[in-house]
Amino acid sequence: MQLIPCPWCGPREEAEFHYGGQAHVAYPEDPSALSDEEWAQYVFFRENPSGPFAERWSHSAGCRRWFNAVRDTRTHDLLAVYRVGEPMPEVTA
Amino acid sequence: MTSPPGAHLPEHPDFLWDDPEPKASYDVVVVGGGGHGLATAYYLAKVHGITNVAVLEKGWLAGGNMARNTTIIRSNYLWDESSGIYEHSLKLWEGLEEDLGYPILFDQRGVLNLAHSLQDVRDSVRRVNANRLNGIDAEWVDPAGVKEICPIVNTSPDVRYPVLGATYQPRAGIAKHDYVAWGYARAAHAMGVDLIQNCEVTGLETVDGRIAAVQTSRGRISAGKVALCAAGHSSVLAKMVGLRLPLASHPLQALVSELLEPVHPTVVMSNAVHVYVSQAHKGELVMGAGIDSYNGYGQRGSFHIIEEQMAAALELFPVFARAHLLRTWAGIVDVSPDASPIVGLTPVGGLYLNCGWGTGGFKATPGVGDCFAHTIAHDKPHPYNEPFTLERFTSGALVDEHGAAAVAH
Numbered sequence: 001m002q003l004i005p006c007p008w009c010g011p012r013e014e015a016e017f018h019y020g021g022q023a024h025v026a027y028p029e030d031p032s033a034l035s036d037e038e039w040a041q042y043v044f045f046r047e048n049p050s051g052p053f054a055e056r057w058s059h060s061a062g063c064r065r066w067f068n069a070v071r072d073t074r075t076h077d078l079l080a081v082y083r084v085g086e087p088m089p090e091v092t093a
Numbered sequence: 094m095t096s097p098p099g100a101h102l103p104e105h106p107d108f109l110w111d112d113p114e115p116k117a118s119y120d121v122v123v124v125g126g127g128g129h130g131l132a133t134a135y136y137l138a139k140v141h142g143i144t145n146v147a148v149l150e151k152g153w154l155a156g157g158n159m160a161r162n163t164t165i166i167r168s169n170y171l172w173d174e175s176s177g178i179y180e181h182s183l184k185l186w187e188g189l190e191e192d193l194g195y196p197i198l199f200d201q202r203g204v205l206n207l208a209h210s211l212q213d214v215r216d217s218v219r220r221v222n223a224n225r226l227n228g229i230d231a232e233w234v235d236p237a238g239v240k241e242i243c244p245i246v247n248t249s250p251d252v253r254y255p256v257l258g259a260t261y262q263p264r265a266g267i268a269k270h271d272y273v274a275w276g277y278a279r280a281a282h283a284m285g286v287d288l289i290q291n292c293e294v295t296g297l298e299t300v301d302g303r304i305a306a307v308q309t310s311r312g313r314i315s316a317g318k319v320a321l322c323a324a325g326h327s328s329v330l331a332k333m334v335g336l337r338l339p340l341a342s343h344p345l346q347a348l349v350s351e352l353l354e355p356v357h358p359t360v361v362m363s364n365a366v367h368v369y370v371s372q373a374h375k376g377e378l379v380m381g382a383g384i385d386s387y388n389g390y391g392q393r394g395s396f397h398i399i400e401e402q403m404a405a406a407l408e409l410f411p412v413f414a415r416a417h418l419l420r421t422w423a424g425i426v427d428v429s430p431d432a433s434p435i436v437g438l439t440p441v442g443g444l445y446l447n448c449g450w451g452t453g454g455f456k457a458t459p460g461v462g463d464c465f466a467h468t469i470a471h472d473k474p475h476p477y478n479e480p481f482t483l484e485r486f487t488s489g490a491l492v493d494e495h496g497a498a499a500v501a502h
Contacts, residue, residue, distance in 0.1 A: 001396055015397045019386035021341070040487040044339040044430045048328035050390040073342070074390045 006059045007067045007081050020056030022046045023068040024088065050074055054088050057081075109275055110154075110282035115289050118315035119147045121469060122307055124294050124330060125322035126150025127159040128270070128455060129447055131277035131288075132462020133322055133469070138284035140463070141470035146286045149309060151293035155274030158324050161392075161424035162455040163347050163369060163381040165360055167204045167265035169231050170497040171220050174480035175433065176227040181477050182460025183264060189459055195276030197268045198374055202359050204265035205239060205246075207409070209254040209365035216496055217260045224262070234261050243359050245412050252408055254366050267360060267371050273458060297333040303442035304334075318443040320469050325390065325425025327448035334441050338448065339486050340427045343384040344394035345452055348402075348421040352376035356412065364496070366405035378416060380406055384426060384452065394423045426451050431485075433492040436465055436478040445469050446483065453498055 003011040028034050028042055047053065053073050058066045070080045070091045079091040121137060123130045126148045137143045150156075166186055168179035190197050208217045217233065224231035234241075236248040239259050248256045278288055289311070296308035297319065306315045323330050325342040357372035370380045382402035385394040399421055406413055429435060429449035434457070436447045447465050450457060464475035474482070485491055 014395055021388075036487050036489075040339075041337070044486045045337050046339070046341060048338070048340055048342055048388060050326070050329050050342075053388060055388070071387070073388050076387075076389060076391055076393075 002076060004057065004069070004078060005081050006062060006065075007083050008063045008065055009059060012059065012062055016059060016061035018058040018060040020058055020066065023054040023056045052079060052091055109279040110288050112290065113287050115147060115149075115292060115309070115311050115314055116287065119287070120145040120317045121320060122146075122314060122316040122318070123148045123320045123322055124307065125157075125324065125326075126154045126288060126290065127157050127322065127324065128155065128274055128277070128458040129324070129450075129461055129465070130320075130322035131155070131274055131281060132458050133320055133447070133465045134286045135277045135281040135284075136463045136466035137469060138281060138286055141466060143470060144285035146281075147314065148281070148286060148288050149292045149294055149307070149314075150288070150290045151310075153290050154278055154288060155271065158424040158426065158454065159270055159274050161347060161422055162270060163371065163379050164267045164270045164373075164455060165204065165265070165362070165369065165371065166199075166268060166456040167262050167360075168229055168456075169204070169206070169220065169224050169260060169262045169265070170494055171223050172492050172494065173227060174492045175494055175497070176224065176229055178460050178464065178477040178481070179457060180227065180229050181463070182457050185459035185463060186268065187264075189273075189276075193276035193280050195272065195279060197272045197276055199266065199268040200374070201264050201266040202371075203242065203261060203263045204360040204362060205234070205243060205259040205261055207239070207246075207259045207361065207363040207365070208257050209363065210257070213365060214257050217258065220497060221260050230262055230264050232261050234259050243357065243361055245356055245410050246361060247409055247411050254408065256409075265360060267373070269374065270455060277462075294330060294333075297330070297444070299334055299441055302440075304444045316443075318445065318469055320445045320447065320465065322447050322465075324448065324450065324454065325427050327427050327446070331439075331446070334439075334444065336439060336441065338435070338446075338483070339430050340435075340449055341388055342390055342425050342427055343387070344389045344391065344423040345381070345384045345426045346394040346398055346402075346421060346423045347379065347381040348399065349373070349377035349379050349419050350413070350416040351419050353378065353416065357410075361409065363405065363409060366408060368402050368405040368409065370406060370410065377419065378413065384428065385423070390425055392423050392425060426454075428452070431491040432494045432498040434461070434481050435483050436461060436481045437468060437474045437483065438472070439483065443472075451498065
């Protein structure tokens with residue numbers, strides 16, 4: 001079982017966490033101005049890279065707080081974890 | 094004089110297909126040498142007479158999801174759009190062995206989709222009615238009926254998720270996945286298709302908004318048309334022409350037990366307790382579960398998923414308690430937002446898309462091969478894949494099959 005380093009609690013087993021998909025997808029600033037195409041991009045389209053991916057996790061069976069991580073989707077290695085609101089750190093895969 | 098060991102054995106049998114060097118140019122390049130890619134090439138040659146075709150495979154033929162699925166074939170999906178393409182596929186499966194002239198061990202042993210709650214029951218009965226309106230064989234069976242079809246299912250009321258009944262599709266079944274791929278590869282090769290292995294596509298070239306060539310690890314290949322059949326790697330390929338897809342690539346795990354005497358006569362799936370089980374011809378119990386939650390290209394998943402899957406399997410089949418797990422593995426499945434595929438044209442001229450089959454692509458192999466070949470040959474979708482456009486995520490005309498997909502997403 002993979003250990004995930006929660007930025008508040010430290011390393012915990014993966015089964016304690018809930019996955020939240022791509023990070024840094026902001027709610028549209030002016031929703032009523034969006035075209036159908038822009039809504040589709042916001043609702044359905046996400047990055048799906050083979051390599052480093054910035055994503056959200058929730059420590060749902062621990063501190064219950066959300067945080068962000070950069071994980072290599074090829075190896076599942078967690079390259080960095082950081083708190084919500086912090087910028088995505090530079091990583092080398 | 095002594096002869097070397099094995100000298101009395103017959104020669105190595107002939108290969109079913111050649112291993113050619115790529116030519117400089119093809120009319121159609123199919124990217125991905127799995128079931129869908131091989132079937133597409135086969136129907137391009139057979140139905141449309143287009144034989145100047147290459148299938149490019151970065152690894153070995155049918156070594157991706159075609160080698161990793163649980164081989165379940167059925168067509169009991171809810172919506173008319175899905176019924177069309179999956180039932181078309183099932184009908185092709187029924188004649189495929191004769192069509193390919195190759196044994197595929199297609200065995201229509203039926204599938205039970207179990208219901209464990211009142212909501213499950215309502216949804217299942219609705220799906221049975223929808224199937225019957227579409228001419229698909231489906232029936233609702235009560236717990237006694239489940240027991241009759243598959244005696245080893247635990248239908249006792251004293252379990253956490255009791256079996257309240259099931260939908261049953263008698264024409265559903267399983268096939269030997271490797272044989273299916275080999276049958277398509279052999280037949281496509283015989284009609285002149287080049288099957289090129291160890292050839293990874295590293296770039297897609299366009300000229301004036303139209304596809305012109307693919308760059309590969311074995312050189313540049315000009316192409317009149319390019320058809321993507323790359324499942325979990327579809328997003329990576331589409332990005333080469335700046336195309337975003339509404340897909341997430343996840344690990345999906347499966348496993349087999351050791352070889353056992355025949356104990357399981359059908360296919361049993363359960364949405365609520367997350368397991369699906371059949372017994373291969375050879376004797377292994379073949380089981381799958383839900384996808385791992387995170388995106389992943391590593392062809393492996395987390396062990397706690399296997400644990401939950403085994404717990405579910407034991408609740409349904411107490412007789413499996415002493416069976417040993419032999420192997421586990423994962424494939425990379427391309428999950429779409431509505432659990433339905435994306436098959437059709439793209440904004441790039443001559444570039445065609447077949448992806449988003451997620452956890453259920455194997456059963457569609459003949460159907461999508463036929464429809465995708467039609468789409469490529471006519472530059473226009475076949476009526477069966479017309480609803481499955483990329484544009485539906487903008488128009489809102491989704492085909493929500495999360496219920497009938499029967500795998501937790």
